[in-house]
Amino acid sequence: MDRREELLDEVTDHVLEHGLIGLTLRPVAAAIGTSDRMLIYHFGSRDGLVSAVVAHAGARSVLAVDALPAARSVRAGVNALWVAYQTEPLNSCLDVYCQAAATGLIGEEPYLSDARASNEKWAVSLRDYLVRCGAPPRRVHRIVTLVDSALYGFHLDLATDRPDELARGVDDLAVAAQRLAD
Known part of the structure; x- marks a missing residue:
């Protein structure tokens, strides 16, 4: 692994623990034992670093979904996915994506292109x-659109909401996803 990848792993770990909002170079560099100048050297700017972290967290999310065992049905799979989300x-990883979206980063470059690429990989994984x-390949795109958007919400x-109420909603x-599959 090269130094850039090592730094990206360390910064991503830091962001996953402490959040993305308010991230500045000097404190994060100090927290991982490097300098802000080294981060700028490898990522070009704070924006470049944050964009790389959001994409890297997305890649970790994809790996987590790819590792989920198959469930006995689409319904069971959606419920298992919800457990995995928690x-x-x-x-x-989802919190980092939410924070990036909430701060308006996802809609602007350099984040937009990276977020789109990450979202495409996420959709393939789902x-x-x-x-x-058990979802039929010919219908799975519709199911993913429904499930991904709803689970994000x-x-x-x-x-703010009670976990038991959310579980019933999920x-x-x-x-509904099972009906689309049937």
């Missing part, structure tokens, strides 16, 4: 997972 590493759970609601989503 555990590490997905919970923190498609593969749901096909492993449920994830945002974790901060199961309602899972039932």
